[in-house]
Amino acid sequence: MFVQPIETTSNQPIVDWRDFAPCAAPLFACAPEVVGTSFNYVRDEEIYGEREDTQFIYKVISGAVRTSKIMRDGRRQIGRFYLPGEFFGLELGKQHNLSAEAVADSKIFLFKRRQIEAMAQRNMEAAREMWLMTADHLRHAEDHLLLLGRKTALERLAAFLIEMDMSHGNCGLFELPMSRRDIADYLGLTLETVSRGFSELQKKQALELDGARHVVLRNRAFLGAMGA
Amino acid sequence: MFVQPIETTSNQPIVDWRDFAPCAAPLFACAPEVVGTSFNYVRDEEIYGEREDTQFIYKVISGAVRTSKIMRDGRRQIGRFYLPGEFFGLELGKQHNLSAEAVADSKIFLFKRRQIEAMAQRNMEAAREMWLMTADHLRHAEDHLLLLGRKTALERLAAFLIEMDMSHGNCGLFELPMSRRDIADYLGLTLETVSRGFSELQKKQALELDGARHVVLRNRAFLGAMGA
DNA sequence: AAAACCATCCGGATTTATACGTAGGGGAAT
DNA sequence: ATTCCCCTACGTATAAATCCGGATGGTTTT
Numbered sequence: 459m460f461v462q463p464i465e466t467t468s469n470q471p472i473v474d475w476r477d478f479a480p481c482a483a484p485l486f487a488c489a490p491e492v493v494g495t496s497f498n499y500v501r502d503e504e505i506y507g508e509r510e511d512t513q514f515i516y517k518v519i520s521g522a523v524r525t526s527k528i529m530r531d532g533r534r535q536i537g538r539f540y541l542p543g544e545f546f547g548l549e550l551g552k553q554h555n556l557s558a559e560a561v562a563d564s565k566i567f568l569f570k571r572r573q574i575e576a577m578a579q580r581n582m583e584a585a586r587e588m589w590l591m592t593a594d595h596l597r598h599a600e601d602h603l604l605l606l607g608r609k610t611a612l613e614r615l616a617a618f619l620i621e622m623d624m625s626h627g628n629c630g631l632f633e634l635p636m637s638r639r640d641i642a643d644y645l646g647l648t649l650e651t652v653s654r655g656f657s658e659l660q661k662k663q664a665l666e667l668d669g670a671r672h673v674v675l676r677n678r679a680f681l682g683a684m685g686a
Numbered sequence: 687m688f689v690q691p692i693e694t695t696s697n698q699p700i701v702d703w704r705d706f707a708p709c710a711a712p713l714f715a716c717a718p719e720v721v722g723t724s725f726n727y728v729r730d731e732e733i734y735g736e737r738e739d740t741q742f743i744y745k746v747i748s749g750a751v752r753t754s755k756i757m758r759d760g761r762r763q764i765g766r767f768y769l770p771g772e773f774f775g776l777e778l779g780k781q782h783n784l785s786a787e788a789v790a791d792s793k794i795f796l797f798k799r800r801q802i803e804a805m806a807q808r809n810m811e812a813a814r815e816m817w818l819m820t821a822d823h824l825r826h827a828e829d830h831l832l833l834l835g836r837k838t839a840l841e842r843l844a845a846f847l848i849e850m851d852m853s854h855g856n857c858g859l860f861e862l863p864m865s866r867r868d869i870a871d872y873l874g875l876t877l878e879t880v881s882r883g884f885s886e887l888q889k890k891q892a893l894e895l896d897g898a899r900h901v902v903l904r905n906r907a908f909l910g911a912m913g914a
Numbered sequence: 915a916a917a918a919c920c921a922t923c924c925g926g927a928t929t930t931a932t933a934c935g936t937a938g939g940g941g942a943a944t
Numbered sequence: 945a946t947t948c949c950c951c952t953a954c955g956t957a958t959a960a961a962t963c964c965g966g967a968t969g970g971t972t973t974t
Contacts, residue, residue: 527832535832550821555828589817593778599827600783604755604763606834607874646835
């Protein structure tokens with residue numbers, strides 16, 4: 459068992475109006491009356507904390523976000539990464555079950571929960587869309603259970619690379635916004651194993667690394683089969 | 687990495703009208719017009735398969751159910767156990783993401799999806815309740831991610847025992863409906879490690895086993911702290 | 915009833931995968 | 945240029961998986 463140091467984050471309130479930016483956007487095409495406000499977060503800044511009351515629903519505009527749980531001794535599990543265009547923080551309960559932090563400097567839209575709830579009362583289509591997103595998050599979590607419970611280190615890495623590639627449009631070429639430690643905490647490994655795994659996949663001609671974070675997939679079929 | 691043999695199950699259609707029982711019950715108190723039909727499943731019988739089209743929503747009446755994913759080489763991850771009173775199989779998508787099997791001989795209520803969908807259109811309260819259940823399943827899965835990714839074998843067992851105790855009313859005394867292998871596949875361990883862990887927890891005076899499946903918790907505080 | 919069978923469980927020895935600790939290198943930021 | 949992270953490399957440590965043998969209990973067969 460290993461212990462990781464916890465980075466302390468500026469524990470400021472979620473909504474700091476100094477970050478206010480005067481742009482806004484509708485939540486869904488089908489509910490144009492619900493508009494969000496944009497905020498900027500710096501790398502590693504907390505967006506909301508575990509067990510914190512739910513006030514908003516969030517959408518990534520640029521950058522990247524991770525949701526995570528941390529144990530008292532520092533062990534951490536990242537639930538999921540969110541890239542531009544994706545929603546997060548839409549637990550239906552009163553409190554968040556995971557915390558959310560910016561992986562890199564990020565711009566995020568915040569939508570007021572009260573507005574969302576009111577909309578869901580009126581607009582059945584929008585309510586269904588919210589439910590769909592929750593169900594999609596559940597599906598992702600269930601897939602990740604198999605990865606964490608039963609897959610080998612290399613299989614986890616392959617699955618991760620394929621997932622990243624998918625969310626970048628399957629072009630086999632992308633920039634990782636997160637550190638090796640983040641990847642490790644997402645895949646239930648140590649950062650060293652992640653590093654070793656990347657090296658091994660390079661040796662197998664499955665991918666190419668240009669610097670630490672620029673990835674070129676060389677054998678998508680191989681990676682897909684390995685990540686299963 | 688280990689490989690487990692897959693038990694072949696009778697691949698009969700989900701709905702076998704020979705199992706028909708003439709009892710029925712409403713889905714929710716708030717939607718008495720939606721009634722379910724009871725079916726019986728024997729131990730290890732498949733209720734629905736991964737990637738199978740979603741036709742019903744299910745409620746456990748007696749017995750127990752597991753949902754799981756299986757890899758081609760036999761590695762298996764159980765997503766969750768469902769005990770009497772709990773709903774399962776309510777993915778919103780067109781297809782199930784996990785398969786479901788009876789852990790023991792079980793009686794299950796089936797509710798037609800078309801009825802559910804129609805109800806959700808009319809009854810906002812019921813629609814919200816469905817969404818709440820999906821969100822609760824998501825919360826459970828997220829908690830389980832931390833367990834699978836970062837907890838030790840003993841911590842996993844402690845968390846499992848506390849979870850089982852909770853769903854039996856926190857009385858510190860219950861019967862496990864599932865085998866050691868099922869527990870192992872739920873916790874991402876081998877059945878040997880599960881067995882050893884139980885022995886160790888007995889040595890620590892944290893619990894008592896009467897036979898393999900009858901559990902008496904002797905130190906709930908200790909187990910709770912360990913399972914964190 | 916006795917025997918056979920089967921599934922399940924337990925314990926020890928061994929192996930293996932992965933975590934851990936330390937050291938060193940490289941790139942970006944100050 | 946220097947500092948500071950972050951990443952990589954390698955040797956070691958260890959938790960858990962694997963492999964073995966044997967005990968137990970329930971069910972079916974004779």
